[in-house]
Amino acid sequence: MSAQSAKHMIAKNIGVLGAGQLGRMLALAGYPLGNTFTFLDTTGNPSAGIGEVIVDPENQHLAAFLDKVDVVTYEFEHLPVELVKQIEQHKPVYPGSRAIAVCQNRVEEKTLFDRLGIPTPAYRVVESAEQLAAAAAELGCPVVAKSVTEGYDGKGQAVLKAPEQAQEAWDSIGHTQLIVEAFVDFVREVSMIAVRGRDGEVVFYPMAENQHVGGILRYSVAPLPDLDPSVQQTADSYIRALLDELDYVGVLALELFQTRDGSLLANEMAPRVHNSGHWTMDGAATSQFENHLRAVQGLPLGATNAIAPTCMVNVIGLEGDNAALLAIADTHLHRYDKAERPGRKLAHVNVVASSHAELLEKVRACQALIPDAPPVEWSFESTL
Amino acid sequence: MSAQSAKHMIAKNIGVLGAGQLGRMLALAGYPLGNTFTFLDTTGNPSAGIGEVIVDPENQHLAAFLDKVDVVTYEFEHLPVELVKQIEQHKPVYPGSRAIAVCQNRVEEKTLFDRLGIPTPAYRVVESAEQLAAAAAELGCPVVAKSVTEGYDGKGQAVLKAPEQAQEAWDSIGHTQLIVEAFVDFVREVSMIAVRGRDGEVVFYPMAENQHVGGILRYSVAPLPDLDPSVQQTADSYIRALLDELDYVGVLALELFQTRDGSLLANEMAPRVHNSGHWTMDGAATSQFENHLRAVQGLPLGATNAIAPTCMVNVIGLEGDNAALLAIADTHLHRYDKAERPGRKLAHVNVVASSHAELLEKVRACQALIPDAPPVEWSFESTL
Numbered sequence: 105m106s107a108q109s110a111k112h113m114i115a116k117n118i119g120v121l122g123a124g125q126l127g128r129m130l131a132l133a134g135y136p137l138g139n140t141f142t143f144l145d146t147t148g149n150p151s152a153g154i155g156e157v158i159v160d161p162e163n164q165h166l167a168a169f170l171d172k173v174d175v176v177t178y179e180f181e182h183l184p185v186e187l188v189k190q191i192e193q194h195k196p197v198y199p200g201s202r203a204i205a206v207c208q209n210r211v212e213e214k215t216l217f218d219r220l221g222i223p224t225p226a227y228r229v230v231e232s233a234e235q236l237a238a239a240a241a242e243l244g245c246p247v248v249a250k251s252v253t254e255g256y257d258g259k260g261q262a263v264l265k266a267p268e269q270a271q272e273a274w275d276s277i278g279h280t281q282l283i284v285e286a287f288v289d290f291v292r293e294v295s296m297i298a299v300r301g302r303d304g305e306v307v308f309y310p311m312a313e314n315q316h317v318g319g320i321l322r323y324s325v326a327p328l329p330d331l332d333p334s335v336q337q338t339a340d341s342y343i344r345a346l347l348d349e350l351d352y353v354g355v356l357a358l359e360l361f362q363t364r365d366g367s368l369l370a371n372e373m374a375p376r377v378h379n380s381g382h383w384t385m386d387g388a389a390t391s392q393f394e395n396h397l398r399a400v401q402g403l404p405l406g407a408t409n410a411i412a413p414t415c416m417v418n419v420i421g422l423e424g425d426n427a428a429l430l431a432i433a434d435t436h437l438h439r440y441d442k443a444e445r446p447g448r449k450l451a452h453v454n455v456v457a458s459s460h461a462e463l464l465e466k467v468r469a470c471q472a473l474i475p476d477a478p479p480v481e482w483s484f485e486s487t488l
Numbered sequence: 489m490s491a492q493s494a495k496h497m498i499a500k501n502i503g504v505l506g507a508g509q510l511g512r513m514l515a516l517a518g519y520p521l522g523n524t525f526t527f528l529d530t531t532g533n534p535s536a537g538i539g540e541v542i543v544d545p546e547n548q549h550l551a552a553f554l555d556k557v558d559v560v561t562y563e564f565e566h567l568p569v570e571l572v573k574q575i576e577q578h579k580p581v582y583p584g585s586r587a588i589a590v591c592q593n594r595v596e597e598k599t600l601f602d603r604l605g606i607p608t609p610a611y612r613v614v615e616s617a618e619q620l621a622a623a624a625a626e627l628g629c630p631v632v633a634k635s636v637t638e639g640y641d642g643k644g645q646a647v648l649k650a651p652e653q654a655q656e657a658w659d660s661i662g663h664t665q666l667i668v669e670a671f672v673d674f675v676r677e678v679s680m681i682a683v684r685g686r687d688g689e690v691v692f693y694p695m696a697e698n699q700h701v702g703g704i705l706r707y708s709v710a711p712l713p714d715l716d717p718s719v720q721q722t723a724d725s726y727i728r729a730l731l732d733e734l735d736y737v738g739v740l741a742l743e744l745f746q747t748r749d750g751s752l753l754a755n756e757m758a759p760r761v762h763n764s765g766h767w768t769m770d771g772a773a774t775s776q777f778e779n780h781l782r783a784v785q786g787l788p789l790g791a792t793n794a795i796a797p798t799c800m801v802n803v804i805g806l807e808g809d810n811a812a813l814l815a816i817a818d819t820h821l822h823r824y825d826k827a828e829r830p831g832r833k834l835a836h837v838n839v840v841a842s843s844h845a846e847l848l849e850k851v852r853a854c855q856a857l858i859p860d861a862p863p864v865e866w867s868f869e870s871t872l
Binding site for chain 2: 407
């Protein structure tokens with residue numbers, strides 16, 4: 105191979121564990137880089153709709169998958185760690201198994217936050233209904249109890265309004281170890297998306313404000329017009345500490361609470377491209393998907409600056425009036441090719457505007473066109 | 489079907505005649521709209537690398553193709569008009585057969601420009617070497633002689649420095665009808681990309697300046713810092729006249745010369761997404777590809793404003809140093825998954841910057857990383 109050829113050799117076929125909308129959007133970002141995609145779907149119900157999908161509910165085709173791919177990444181972190189370690193014996197996996205192990209276990213995650221000096225809400229680890237009651241009393245109700253493993257999108261959680269609800273909560277969650285967290289009097293939920301390259305280079309996106317309803321993300325807006333630069337810097341330093349500690353490669357998402365005094369408390373992290381980063385597809389110089397792919401194949405990372413005020417609006421359960429949505433100036437539709445079903449993420453709309461006030465107006469117009477979209481609420485609305 | 493469902497029904501499967509990089513980029517823009525793609529390739533050498541490709545060099549599979557698709561478009565206008573008319577009997581084709589008929593015949597094209605009051609360089613139609621010699625003398629050499637049909641990317645053309653070269657030029661082109669054009673003392677080559685929806689809505693992109701070498705586009709830059717708004721308005725009015733006259737649906741590209749006094753002379757048009765519009769993928773609110781797809785399926789058109797000064801750099805024949813290209817801030821690589829071959833368009837790089845001066849610096853850095861890339865020359869360079 106000539107030196108010239110070597111220079112433009114980049115990992116060609118990307119293996120993705122999982123075949124849902126995150127994988128789909130990775131592929132759409134990767135074709136322009138010259139990549140092709142092979143998805144390994146273990147659900148029997150893939151929706152990527154692009155690339156090659158190996159449907160493997162019986163776990164029989166891993167070897168065939170690995171034969172095809174140059175590097176492996178994933179769109180879903182609730183994978184058996186042993187499986188990921190096994191894959192690492194054959195092909196590079198980014199982010200690595202250690203990131204998965206930490207992110208799928210709330211105790212390990214909190215312990216890492218503590219060790220790196222990243223503040224979190226007060227919490228306790230409990231292993232019985234009695235310990236849960238004691239923790240609830242000590243932390244002060246309400247508290248939220250969460251299973252240590254397998255939590256996803258609000259499943260395996262219970263809110264206790266009084267210690268007396270401990271037995272009921274314990275039984276409803278049905279796990280042997282729970283983490284109990286004090287409620288935080290937060291002003292807003294925010295998230296950081298950052299990317300680390302194979303060479304240790306780190307880039308940060310502007311912090312987004314997120315609005316969840318029933319545990320499901322509905323809106324993300326970025327950049328934040330009222331954000332003190334020192335708060336962004338603090339968030340950058342938190343996520344950089346995590347990335348470096350885990351020798352992480354790819355996109356990491358960190359969800360935080362911002363309190364009245366401006367300080368940040370880490371909630372949880374996800375070792376993958378993240379719904380709260382979808383605004384970057386139309387609102388940032390380089391999308392989180394492209395940057396994840398640049399990272400996993402050892403390419404330089406792309407610019408992360410916001411282009412303009414942008415809001416991501418999720419479409420859940422039922423499709424919106426797509427033609428009317430596209431009639432709103434500078435809106436961009438991202439459909440996932442999935443059938444309607446209650447609670448299912450079907451699409452998102454990115455709305456771009458020249459000011460946050462104009463953005464709010466346009467997002468409200470979108471809200472009216474999307475079934476069951478909740479009223480948008482921004483913490484900084486009164487300042488616009 | 490409920491009213492709600494009807495509202496979000498949009499054409500699902502897009503049929504594309506041709507399966508090269510333009511089709512590939514259409515597909516990448518269309519998946520987010522919920523589209524799927526079927527390509528009909530008659531060359532036996534498709535490169536789209538995405539969607540379903542029907543390879544049909546013997547023209548046997550048109551019916552199967554039409555069965556699969558809801559609407560038909562194309563990435564290449566040198567199609568038999570009779571074929572397009574035949575397809576129109578079965579499925580909507582956008583842009584329609586009349587646009588193809590006009591665009592693939594230089595006499596029809598010039599006649600339409602004349603009729604709509606769109607200025608062109610002086611020209612003559614000739615049907616013998618003798619007529620060619622007379623036209624060359626009348627127009628004043630040098631002149632360029634072009635075959636009336638099947639011209640593409642500089643093929644079927646000859647430059648005459650004196651009327652005495654008429655016989656040689658006539659023989660080398662080998663067609664029965666030629667168009668002979670006077671040379672224009674132009675300051676720059678520019679192009680307009682506009683889009684017309686099914687309902688007659690028209691949107692215009694900012695004019696781009698193009699640099700060709702050997703008949704192949706190498707650079708397009710937009711928006712133009714020195715462009716008098718009245719010139720953009722004139723160009724808008726020219727292309728709108730063409731779009732309305734042809735009852736056109738989709739993207740139309742119009743290449744023009746701008747002379748020293750600022751006036752515009754139409755050179756030629758292409759009834760499709762166009763290389764000189766690739767800058768819109770990273771430099772405009774909505775890409776030409778997305779807007780073409782919005783148009784052909786009857787959706788509202790997207791915003792066409794430029795986000796920032798942007799330059800498209802073509803990669804021809806040999807790949808560049810892709811990692812080094814991506815290390816330049818806010819550059820975006822678009823590879824076509826094609827093998828290296830002299831003269832072949834393999835990829836383009838979109839470079840985005842906060843000023844035209846910064847853009848020029850970054851484009852020069854790209855140029856050094858792309859084999860055989862010519863020095864970039866912008867007409868407005870001295871004003872930066």
